[in-house]
Amino acid sequence: MDILLASDVIQARIREVAAEIERDHPGDEEIHLVCVLKGGFMFMADLIRHMSPRVTLDFIAVSSYAKGTKSSGEVRMLKDLDSGLEGRNVVIVEDIVDTGLTLTYLQDILRARSPKSLRTACLLNKPSRRQVDVDVKYIGFTIEDHFVVGYGLDYAEKYRNLDHIAVLNGDDE
Ligand code: IMP
Ligand code: MG
DSSP: OEEEEOHHHHHHHHHHHHHHHHHTSOTTOOEEEEEEETTTHHHHHHHHTTSOTTEEEEEEEEEESSTTSOOOSOEEEEEOOSSOOTTOEEEEEEEEESSSHHHHHHHHHHHTTOOSEEEEEEEEEOGGGOSSOOOOSEEEEEOOSOOEEBTTBOBTTBSTTOSSEEEOOGGGO
C-alpha cells in the first residue's frame, strides 16, 4: 500500500477544519455533530478534540442498496439517531464523498427533521466520480480516483485502524 496522506498531514488539516466549523457557528450555541458510521468515526474523534465544549454528538449508520448494481441512490438506514434535530445546528461528519448518493440521502432525511442549520464535513472528496451535485461545506482533502483505506475507511471491513490514508493496490486485496 502506498501512503497518500500521512498521519501528521491529516491531523494538521483536521485542526483547520475544526476551526472553520467553530468560526461558522458564532456565539455559544450547541454544534451537534452527526457521525456517519462506520467510516466517519476516526475523523469525528479527532475533530471534536479541537472543538469547544458546546459540541454534542450522535451517530447514524446507513448502507447502500445492492452495491455494484446501477445505483438508484436508495440508501438503507441501519441505525438512526438517538435524539431529534429540531432547531439545532447540525454538522454531518462523513469519511468520503464519492458519487454523492449517500450524502444526498442523508442530507434529505436530516433536513426534514427541521434543524436550524445543516452543514456537512467530509475528510475526503473524490469529485471525479460524482453522480449528483451535493453541498459539502468542509472538505479535508480532494483526491484523485483511487480506492483508499485507513483512518476509518475500509476494504472488506479491514484497514479502518490505520492512522493514515493509503491507496489500495491489487496485491493488497
Ligand atoms: P457515495 O454514496 O458514492 O458518495 O459513497 C460514499 C461511501 O462509499 C463512503 O461513505 C464510503 O463508505 C464508500 N467509499 C467510497 N469511496 C471509497 C474509498 O475509496 N475507500 C473506501 N470506501 C469508499
Ligand atoms: Mg461511509
